Structure formats: structure tokens, C-alpha cells
Amino acid sequence: MVGAMADDDAAPPPAAPPRRSLLDRMLGFIERGGNALPHPATLFAILALLVVVASWIAAEAGISVTHPTTGKTIQPVNLLSEAGLHKIMTGLVTNFTSFAPLGTVLVAIIGIGVAEHSGLMGAALRKLVLASPRALLTPILVFAGVMSNMASEIGYVLLVPMAAYIFAAAGRHPIVGMAAAFAGVSGGYSANLLIGTIDPLLSGLSQEAAQLVDKQYTVTAVANWYFMMISTPLITLLGWFVTEKIVAPRFRELPSDMTADEQGNQPLTDAERRGLRWALYVTIGFVFVLVWSALPSGTAPGTGFLRNPADDDLLKSPLLGGVVALIFAYGVLVGVAYGVGAGTIKSDNDVIKGMGASMSTLGTYLVLVFFAAQFVAFFNWTQLGLILAMKGASALQDLGLPALPLFICFILLSAFLNLFMGSASAKWALMAPVFVPMFMLLGFSPELTQVAYRIGDSCTNIISPMMSYFALIIAFFQRYEPRAGIGTLVATMLPYTVVFMIGWTILFGIWLGLELPIGPDAKLFYTAPASAP
Secondary structure (H helix, E strand, O other): HHHHHHHOOOOOOOOOOOOOHHHHHHHHHHHHHOOOEEEEEEEHHHHHHHHHHHHHHHHHOOOOOOOOOOEEEEEOOOOOOOOHHHHHHHHHHHHOOOHHHHHHHHHHHHHHHHHHHHHHHHHHHHHHHHOOOHHHHHHHHHHHHHHHHHHHHHHHHHHHHHHHHHHHHHHOHHHHHHHHHHHHHHHHOOOOOOOHHHHHHHHHHHHHHHOOOOOOOOOOOOOOOOOOOHHHHHHHHHHHHHHHHHHHHOOOOOOOOOOHHHOOOOOOOHHHHHHHHHHHHHHHHHHHHHHHHHHHOOOOOOOEEEEEEEEOOOOOOHHHHOOHHHHHHHHHHHHHHHHHHHOOOHHHHHHHHHHHHHHHHHHHHHHHHHHHHHHHHHHHHHOOHHHHHHHHHHHOOOOOOHHHHHHHHHHHHHHHHHHOOOOHHHHHHHHHHHHHHHHHHOOOOOOHHHHHHHHHHHHOOOHHHOOHHHHHHHHHHHOOOOOOOOHHHHHHHHHHHHHHHHHHHHHHHHHHOOOOOOOOEEEOOOOOOOOOO
């Protein structure tokens, strides 16, 4: 009897840890393997040295390709030569200072720092979380990321770190929020409800390539608009699925060093509510000025002052080209308004202190960017990326596959090359003269070829070290997981790449099978006119 009572009172055995899925174990293996690599800054330094050695090997091997447009022979540039050494020495500083994301990040962070230091970010996001259905936070972030790629700096610099705050305030791991936002901004780069600045750039390159076959052919900036619009809800739903079913289960426990404010759910004080009202008044005024500046000139007195003065165009206007300046100005204005209203900013010293505090967190990022900039510059100098693109194009052309398998191979090739060449426009400038004429001769339109390229290019953005903002996202991850490295980022984002690639390719196949137009006056197939050479 006593023994029975003792058995009843005994503590139950500890529950067995939940069984990890095969996918989770695979991603964990990728993460551990990637994080076992040296620090990302060290890794970029090693890669830069390897590029120098590879350039010497390629030059000694006599590798060359013929440029499809100019007919010139492209040979690798040997950076181990005397001339290469001179180029490295004289370009070391400018490689760093001219690295595209650096100025964007620094200027935007200065402005955002005022909003963060004043307490606006924490209060506004707590308000958002308390007022929003938590079940919809993930799709809202993915959709916002997709829409922000009209001016991509907003997504990378503002939305991704803001997503961390939003998820933290909702009691969820900040990296899950950043992953969802990053997937929309970068992985969904070719989906949007509206036309962005990249569209006229790509269409212009496609048109130049198409005129190698048909000198009268034109490709408009809205050539892919219908496909992009339908892709927007697709990417939003796929991003939602991956975030909740694959990414979130890997980040269940909140970081131990998160502050109480970051973990959120505290009710707002009267001072915070007053500060938010003042910030709202400034936001309304700021938006009014922007809308007024974007209206066509002559609509009303003073309208259109931020449109392109040459042709009153909005796509190539100071309004869209000056997005970073607008982020800076808005961050300062709304931060000061909130700080004065809430009593957290009492003088200009507090404003400058907020700017300085935001910059003080970027020390490691600056070191990382220095080495990343050298790697990217060295790789571009050697012309190895161009040679790789030409060799891949030749191999693809020799396959002789039917339409859909051929385009799938092209999508995969574009995705692969994106791991080595980060700029979408630079890559397309090299690939379009090869693939657009090739597919035209096979009976497919330049617009369709451009869509296939954009699918592949977008899907691997989020795992490509050559993507300009890759180093910045690692720095964001390290704020909440100090041991995070390339492995953490790649393992977190790889499921998005795979699912986006599958979903987008299926949509492409359906579009091709139903023979739907992919944009206004943009057909799928090409028939050479009688007058075309």
C-alpha cells in the first residue's frame, strides 16, 4: 500500500523532446555547416582571394568566349598580374565607398535612428500589434515586402528590421518576421501590383536584344505586368505557408536578451499616445506633400514638383530616385514629433544622440561590407561572371528541349547565375543578347523570355552572397542571434527559394499552356514579319 502510494506520488518522467522532421534536420545540418565557416567578413575576404587565384588559373588556361552582341572575344582578367595588382591597390578604397548599399544604409539608418531613439518605433509597433489580428501579421509582412520592391531600399533598410520589432512585440521570434519580410522584398522581387523602376530598365535591354533579330520590335515597361500582378497573391500565400510551417517551428524560443519593450504587449501610456498623435499629424502632412508632388504638373498650382522635369514622368522621377532621402527626412520629422509629444526629446542633443546611437551598432556591418565589396569588385573585374553566363547559355542552347522543359532549364540557369552575379539588370544585360534572340528564333516572344529570367533571378536572391544587401540581412539576424552567420541565413531562406521556384514555375507552365498574354499587348509567341531579316 505504501509502495503504491509512493509510486502514485512519484514525479512523472520527463516528456521526450518532440521528434524533429527530416526537413528540419536537413536545414539544421545546412545551418551548422554554414555557421562552421569563418565569420562572414573573413569568408568574403577568403572568397576575394580565391577569385584572384581563379582569375590567374582561367587566364593561364586560355578560357574565352565570344560576346553575342559585339563579337569581341572575352577573356578572363588576371588579377595576379602586375596590372591586376595595381588595380587592386588603387581600387581598394573606392570599392568600399562606392559599394551600392553602403550609402543607402547609412543615410536611412541615421533618419530611422531618431524615430527609434525617441521611442516611436516601439510604441507604434505595440499599437499595431495590439490592434491587428496576429494571424495576419505574416501575410501582411510578405505582401508589404513584395510591394516595397518598387523602391527596394525601403524593403531592405526599413521593412526587414521593422518586421523584427513587429514579431517581437507579438511575442514571436524576431528572425521569423525578418525572414517573412525578406522573402517578400527580395524573393518576390518580380511580383508586384504596380510597375517599378526595374521594369523599364529590363524592357529596354530586352528590346535591344530583340532588335538583333527584328529591328522594329519594341518591348514596353508593362510587358510583364499581368504576370506580375497574379504573382503577387501567389508569393504572399507561399511566403505565408513557408514562414508558418517551416521557418517558425525552428525559432520557437525568444532570444533571452530581448527587453521587455521588445517583447511587447504593455499598454501605451498617456505620453506615448500623445506622441503617436503628433507623429500621425506629421505623417499626414508628409504624405500630403508627397501626393501633391506626384500629381501631374498643372493639375493644381505647385503639383508635380518631384516628377521628372524633362517629360513629367513618374518612374524616372526624383520622387522614386530619392526614396532614401525621403526615408531620412521622414524618420527625423516623425521621430522628433513623437519625441516632443511624448517628452522623450527635449533638445537637439537628443536628436543627434539618436542618430549616433543608430550608427554605433553598424561597426561589424561596416567591416563585413568592406570585404564583401572587394569580393564583388574583384569578381566583376575578372569577367568570370560573363564567361560563366556565356558558357551556360551555350550549353542550354545545345539541349534542344521542348518549350516548357527548355524554359525550366532557363529559369534554373538564371537562378544559378544569380548566385554569382547579384545585379538583375547587369545580368540581363549579359544574358538578353544571347537568350532573347535564341528564343525568338524558336518562336517565343522576348516578353516571355524576360518573365522566365525574372522568376529565376528572384528566387535565389535571398540565398545569394552576391546580392547587395546580403551582408546587411546577416547583421540584422545577428542582433537577435549573435552566433548567426551565412549558414543561419541560407538555412532560413532556402525553403522560400525552393517553394517560390516550384510555385512560380507551375504558374509559368499554366500561363504558357493557356497562352495568356503576360502584359498589355505582350504575347507569348513570336512570328517574324516578312520584312524582318
